[in-house]
Amino acid sequence: MGYKAKFRVWRGEGGEGQLEDFTVEVNEGEVVLDVIHRLQATQVPDLAVRWNCKAGKCGSCSMEINGRPRLGCMTRMSTFEETETITVTPMRTFPVIKDLVCDVSFNYQKAREIPSFTPPKDVKPGEYRMQQIDVERSQEFRKCIECFMCNNVCHVIRDHDENKPAFAGPRFLMRIAELDMHPYDELDRKESAQEEHGLGYCNITKCCTEVCPEHIKITDNALIPMKERVVDRKYDPLVWLGSKIFKRSGV
Amino acid sequence: MERHEYDVVVIGAGGAGLRAAIEARQQGKRTAIICKSLFGKAHTVMAEGGAAAAMGNVNSDDNWMVHFRDTMRGGKFLNNWRMAELHAKEAPDRVWELEEWGALFDRTKDGKISQRNFGGHEYPRLAHVGDRTGLELIRTLQQRVVALQQEDEREHGDPEAFIKVFAECTITRLLKDGDAIAGAFGYWRETGDFIVFDAPAVVLATGGIGKSYVVTSNSWEYTGDGHALAVLAGAKLINMEFIQFHPTGMVWPPSVRGILVTESVRGDGGVLRNSEGRRFMFDYVPDVFKDKYATTEEEGDRWYTDQANNRRPPELLPRDEVARAINSEVKAGRGSPQGGVFLDVSSRLPAAEIIKRLPSMHHQFKELADVDITQEPMQVGPTCHYIMGGVEVEADTGAASVPGLFAAGEVSGGMHGSNRLGGNSLSDLLVFGRRAGLGASAYVDGLATRPSAADVTDAKAEAVAPLERTGGENPYEVHHELQRTMNDLVGIIRKAGEISEALQVVEKLKERSKNTGSSGSRVYNPGWHLAIDLRNMLLVSECVARAALLREESRGGHTRDDFPVMSADWRQKLLVCSAAPDGSGVTVEEKVQPSMRGDLISLFERSELEKYLTEDELAEYDAAVKES
Numbered sequence A: 001m002g003y004k005a006k007f008r009v010w011r012g013e014g015g016e017g018q019l020e021d022f023t024v025e026v027n028e029g030e031v032v033l034d035v036i037h038r039l040q041a042t043q044v045p046d047l048a049v050r051w052n053c054k055a056g057k058c059g060s061c062s063m064e065i066n067g068r069p070r071l072g073c074m075t076r077m078s079t080f081e082e083t084e085t086i087t088v089t090p091m092r093t094f095p096v097i098k099d100l101v102c103d104v105s106f107n108y109q110k111a112r113e114i115p116s117f118t119p120p121k122d123v124k125p126g127e128y129r130m131q132q133i134d135v136e137r138s139q140e141f142r143k144c145i146e147c148f149m150c151n152n153v154c155h156v157i158r159d160h161d162e163n164k165p166a167f168a169g170p171r172f173l174m175r176i177a178e179l180d181m182h183p184y185d186e187l188d189r190k191e192s193a194q195e196e197h198g199l200g201y202c203n204i205t206k207c208c209t210e211v212c213p214e215h216i217k218i219t220d221n222a223l224i225p226m227k228e229r230v231v232d233r234k235y236d237p238l239v240w241l242g243s244k245i246f247k248r249s250g251v
Numbered sequence B: 001m002e003r004h005e006y007d008v009v010v011i012g013a014g015g016a017g018l019r020a021a022i023e024a025r026q027q028g029k030r031t032a033i034i035c036k037s038l039f040g041k042a043h044t045v046m047a048e049g050g051a052a053a054a055m056g057n058v059n060s061d062d063n064w065m066v067h068f069r070d071t072m073r074g075g076k077f078l079n080n081w082r083m084a085e086l087h088a089k090e091a092p093d094r095v096w097e098l099e100e101w102g103a104l105f106d107r108t109k110d111g112k113i114s115q116r117n118f119g120g121h122e123y124p125r126l127a128h129v130g131d132r133t134g135l136e137l138i139r140t141l142q143q144r145v146v147a148l149q150q151e152d153e154r155e156h157g158d159p160e161a162f163i164k165v166f167a168e169c170t171i172t173r174l175l176k177d178g179d180a181i182a183g184a185f186g187y188w189r190e191t192g193d194f195i196v197f198d199a200p201a202v203v204l205a206t207g208g209i210g211k212s213y214v215v216t217s218n219s220w221e222y223t224g225d226g227h228a229l230a231v232l233a234g235a236k237l238i239n240m241e242f243i244q245f246h247p248t249g250m251v252w253p254p255s256v257r258g259i260l261v262t263e264s265v266r267g268d269g270g271v272l273r274n275s276e277g278r279r280f281m282f283d284y285v286p287d288v289f290k291d292k293y294a295t296t297e298e299e300g301d302r303w304y305t306d307q308a309n310n311r312r313p314p315e316l317l318p319r320d321e322v323a324r325a326i327n328s329e330v331k332a333g334r335g336s337p338q339g340g341v342f343l344d345v346s347s348r349l350p351a352a353e354i355i356k357r358l359p360s361m362h363h364q365f366k367e368l369a370d371v372d373i374t375q376e377p378m379q380v381g382p383t384c385h386y387i388m389g390g391v392e393v394e395a396d397t398g399a400a401s402v403p404g405l406f407a408a409g410e411v412s413g414g415m416h417g418s419n420r421l422g423g424n425s426l427s428d429l430l431v432f433g434r435r436a437g438l439g440a441s442a443y444v445d446g447l448a449t450r451p452s453a454a455d456v457t458d459a460k461a462e463a464v465a466p467l468e469r470t471g472g473e474n475p476y477e478v479h480h481e482l483q484r485t486m487n488d489l490v491g492i493i494r495k496a497g498e499i500s501e502a503l504q505v506v507e508k509l510k511e512r513s514k515n516t517g518s519s520g521s522r523v524y525n526p527g528w529h530l531a532i533d534l535r536n537m538l539l540v541s542e543c544v545a546r547a548a549l550l551r552e553e554s555r556g557g558h559t560r561d562d563f564p565v566m567s568a569d570w571r572q573k574l575l576v577c578s579a580a581p582d583g584s585g586v587t588v589e590e591k592v593q594p595s596m597r598g599d600l601i602s603l604f605e606r607s608e609l610e611k612y613l614t615e616d617e618l619a620e621y622d623a624a625v626k627e628s
Ligand SMILES: Cc1cc2nc3c(=O)[nH]c(=O)nc-3n(C[C@H](O)[C@H](O)[C@H](O)COP(=O)(O)OP(=O)(O)OC[C@H]3O[C@@H](n4cnc5c(N)ncnc54)[C@H](O)[C@@H]3O)c2cc1C
Pocket: B011, B012, B013, B014, B015, B016, B017, B034, B035, B036, B037, B042, B043, B044, B045, B046, B047, B048, B049, B050, B051, B052, B133, B134, B169, B170, B171, B172, B186, B205, B206, B207, B208, B217, B218, B221, B225, B226, B260, B385, B386, B408, B409, B410, B411, B422, B423, B424, B425, B426, B427, B429
């Protein structure tokens, strides 16, 4: 059951650091975050890591495990060989504060740049009527736990800080799609997605979809449809007008 | 040192804190929101089942009076009835308002917000989104804060002019000017630097205390900070002996022990069985609930489709009853192989339906326990989940006894009495979060002068101490011993001898915690943070144990093996904890609850009240009924 695993963990603060080797006990059923916690409790009490729910619900424990963005709390130790050295590093796209903890303020900044939900003024609370089928598309995107791993993995910003100001990243492009598909949202968001939030940078590699722990089809269901409608809209204003009229009457 | 001036400082960014902050900002107050984790990660994000509000969308017989009655019953009539009344009346408006801010709840066929069944609720009442309702709630409130910031940016050129989030910042002391609140002192987790907030009003919305127990559904944040901050500032805690052990936590593998399995599994048809395959809950329906629950499996099953002509299955009894029943089955040797009981939905719903209704449970069991809940039963057992006790507040305003101090959400006490119904927390956060925000704003408006800035020398020395004792004891070990002690000695079933033993251990741990040291720098140092949190966990644990020792009856989240029955005399009494500013001298005093207003008590049948009230109270009831 229990065995000793070899861990290689990024340690450092203030822009400097290195991988350090540890040997640490692992018990049946444990996940990587359990092992990191055991390191904290027994060997390196000041090892910095974020977590809250330990059940894949809060999106705090994002890290890179053997180079892949993963939630530490949902990565079972049983998926590795007992002899394997497991390398744990912080997300690469964001500046490291200390050890496994990064400065993710980029994401909160971007969240604030997306215009908020804009319902019609004359619908009173309690009067909203929506069919399940009409809310499901946006509900898929609202499953997002803001682990920011999609933004972390997206090549547009992963090694390109220079693109950050112009690109909201898949998480927040998806937020635009979510609002756009909300039955009661009144803003036209397609043009700004393209012009202000960098939809055009995305070349649909789907890396974001692959890492999403909520299995949200970010590229297929949010980004591509939005790109298609941007194109429609640019070439055929009637298509756009039609879709808006349809949408209102569907409310 | 970094120093900020605000009108209202809200400590906590869960549902209660965010709703309070939104209200304070809408009242034109400069508002700070402070939280220990990143913005959007507070405990509220983990809530699964839903928010209870008598909107009557699924069953039009539902209304605030039915919800009020259910809440009082769930709490075994110890609830602050004014809070239960406000909660039942205002919850629908608070849920509807979320839709205006962008929330997308699951829908009924006619396009309204869908509502699901939950333990102790007479009708389907929980607004929900699959089993991730807390995520929807916190994200909506978070996005509302962002919307207000965008408004402020347009109007004032600065998004943070009126509402600002201080994330990963921990408050360690409330500051006072004489008797009244003057602000709060804390540190940035990221840098270890200190920060001071000067403010006439502070709203505590820090959540619960579960991290004092080993088996818990709660995260590292639940170290009882708000409870402790309030007591240290001179406020009072009530009902601390009442802790909710949720009946269904995961039991295997060991590393996930305690993680919650939502009550929706039962609300949507899941059943509990012991190792003999028996639906044992039929054997555990207590007298007070006998006429409300089905006596045969057939009737219980029919109830899911026909509630008018059948009674609900006993799996949906209030949580305290179900947790005790599971505990007894396991003790009697009829448990599952991993020490729990079986919770089965696989034989009750088609696989596709399970995945649709309970997606995150499906995911959680598959990923963490290699169990496919559409094919086989889960194994579950009780887990420390929620504290009913908390800061004693005025129902209408959330005001604590210290002028300028307010509290809302799990950190406040009274609303849920001795046991909270599932789904009543999320609605509580919204109703009383808003009221505390209003209360704090009105308090600030009523002040002639702002309090003068407090001295923080002592607060600083206290916070930095663990770092200066580099050779000291490992705080993780002290924490672990506290968790074991509370779990084993002040858990679901309690005895005087064991509680006294726990108090002795806590006393020793208090000494040891004064010698804990933390190596490393001040930058994002969890060992240091834990050493600071220990003060709060120990203080709160002492309050829990002392109150538990005094209350010589069994009621809701407090079961005494040596006093197994509920007592009408004890129902009238609240236990009130207070302590000195250094946390010493914890005292617990009895206080008599005011009796229920006539129009509210008349909502109950006499035959039901007889099970709870004293003869004198029943005479008051008769008089009230006569009058109306
Ligand atoms: C797994 C799980 C499932 C649940 N499901 C449901 C459900 O379906 N329905 C329901 O009604 N209830 C449910 N509950 C209960 C409910 O979620 C909680 O009671 C509720 O979310 C508490 O909200 P809150 O706003 O009081 O505090 P929280 O959401 O816990 O927020 C506390 C905040 O205070 C901050 N804080 C704490 N201490 C400090 C400090 N010292 N300095 C600065 N900030 C601090 C934290 O960082 C956090 O932001 C569930 C609970 C759990 C654990």
